Amino acid sequence: MSKQRILEFLIGLLFGLGLMVSGMTDPGKIIGFLDLFGTWDPSLAFVMAGAVLVGALAFAVARRRTSTLLGGAFDLPWSRDIDSRLIAGSVVFGVGWGLAGFCPGPALVSLGTGNLKAVVFVLAMLAGMAVFELLEGRMRRTAGATT
Amino acid sequence: MTIDWNHFTPWASLAGGLLLGLATAAFILLNGRVLGISGIAGGLVRLRRHDTLWRLAFVLGLVTAPLVYALLAAPVAPRIDAGWGTLAVAGLLVGVGTRYASGCTSGHGVCGLSRLSPRSLVATLAFMAAGVITVATVRHLLA
Numbered sequence: 001m002s003k004q005r006i007l008e009f010l011i012g013l014l015f016g017l018g019l020m021v022s023g024m025t026d027p028g029k030i031i032g033f034l035d036l037f038g039t040w041d042p043s044l045a046f047v048m049a050g051a052v053l054v055g056a057l058a059f060a061v062a063r064r065r066t067s068t069l070l071g072g073a074f075d076l077p078w079s080r081d082i083d084s085r086l087i088a089g090s091v092v093f094g095v096g097w098g099l100a101g102f103c104p105g106p107a108l109v110s111l112g113t114g115n116l117k118a119v120v121f122v123l124a125m126l127a128g129m130a131v132f133e134l135l136e137g138r139m140r141r142t143a144g145a146t147t
Numbered sequence: 148m149t150i151d152w153n154h155f156t157p158w159a160s161l162a163g164g165l166l167l168g169l170a171t172a173a174f175i176l177l178n179g180r181v182l183g184i185s186g187i188a189g190g191l192v193r194l195r196r197h198d199t200l201w202r203l204a205f206v207l208g209l210v211t212a213p214l215v216y217a218l219l220a221a222p223v224a225p226r227i228d229a230g231w232g233t234l235a236v237a238g239l240l241v242g243v244g245t246r247y248a249s250g251c252t253s254g255h256g257v258c259g260l261s262r263l264s265p266r267s268l269v270a271t272l273a274f275m276a277a278g279v280i281t282v283a284t285v286r287h288l289l290a
Contacts, residue, residue, distance in 0.1 A: 005204040012208020015170035022163020034282040039151040043160040050164020055261030058172030074179040089247025090270040094277025096240030103252040105184040112213035117227040121238040128242020130192040
């Protein structure tokens with residue numbers, strides 16, 4: 001195990017603990033937050049506020065630097081497109097999020113509790129991601145054949 | 148709309164959010180990447196050389212969190228109300244949707260909003276709106 005792998009493990013652990021402390025790993029709480037037309041639990045707005053507060057500082061520091069603290073290169077998203085893919089994909093994700101109360105991070109964390117329902121959700125999620133890879137690969141080949 | 152004061156946890160949620168921010172900050176400043184769970188997990192079904200181990204290390208950290216939480220605080224068992232079929236369908240939708248949108252609650256929500264990315268703001272509003280409409284439909288229209 002290199003130092004870098006241990007670092008990634010520890011950051012994953014910290015992120016997982018943050019998800020647990022904040023209440024994000026409780027599907028009932030997520031659905032309570034999304035239940036704007038019922039009895040609404042605004043807690044998750046506080047999760048977002050806390051995370052974005054610290055995150056914004058980090059990105060402000062990153063913008064002033066040419067390399068990471070370990071001397072590596074920054075690899076930040078470059079796309080600025082607001083297209084149908086972004087919106088349709090987000091809507092499909094939101095429907096799944098509302099149905100189960102799980103988004104990807106909390107679902108993976110819940111694997112660690114040994115809950116069988118979390119296992120089913122994560123397997124289905126990985127299957128969905130694999131479907132994306134297949135369709136994406138096929139589209140790329142078709143695009144390559146026509147040009 | 149009425150506020151659910153019984154389940155409202157502003158301080159715990161804020162504290163958890165700060166931890167999420169801290170992990171996000173460490174990832175960006177040390178690894179140079181945005182911390183997006185769907186992107187990290189999505190790369191695991193694509194097995195490329197030199198691209199899998201760091202993803203596994205990170206996901207292993209996530210999965211270890213409940214064990215560490217049990218040692219520091221108390222063991223937790225998630226309350227998952229959805230049935231098996233609903234969970235399977237929801238999982239598929241979350242998997243396909245987050246990959247098409249290139250991000251989820253962490254990548255677009257936390258990182259995107261932290262970088263003031265208009266693209267991520269649109270994505271976040273779209274998945275939040277879809278989530279709200281879904282819950283309203285399941286809980287109030289169909290129930």
